[in-house]
Amino acid sequence: MKLQRRSAFGWPGTAAGYAPCKNGLVVHYDGANKGLARKPHSACVDYWKWCRRFHMGTRGWADVGYSYAVCAHGYVMEGRGWQRQQAAQPGGNSTWTSVTFMSGPAERPTAAQIGASATCGTGSAARDSPQPCRTTAGSSRRPAPARSCAAS
């Protein structure tokens, strides 16, 4: 897992307040196929920055809507971060951690992407030490269904 903190994108600390987000991980995907797996990682960073601008400028949110993004190259890119109020999943914004795969409905997640996402539901991405995700198979907790985001 390769972690990029928000400072790597030139972003200040998040304005999102504390929320426990203890239920597990909600995986989001985009409404359009971005093709980022075929592009250099810099395209992922550009898209992540675009997401934040869109969420703040158009949606009027306090920050990018998700806690994390994971890309096809296996990077975890920090958004709001661990235990912060989310904006991407109405009804679950204080109880679930969100991660976007930045992939479209016809794009199959890469193994690196899935592996990276496993660090996002436990806070281990925040500590920069990969650990198994509690929401994966074999867990007593189940993740919420994957959902498409209008913020594509």
Ligand SMILES: [Zn+2]
């Ligand atoms: Zn990437």
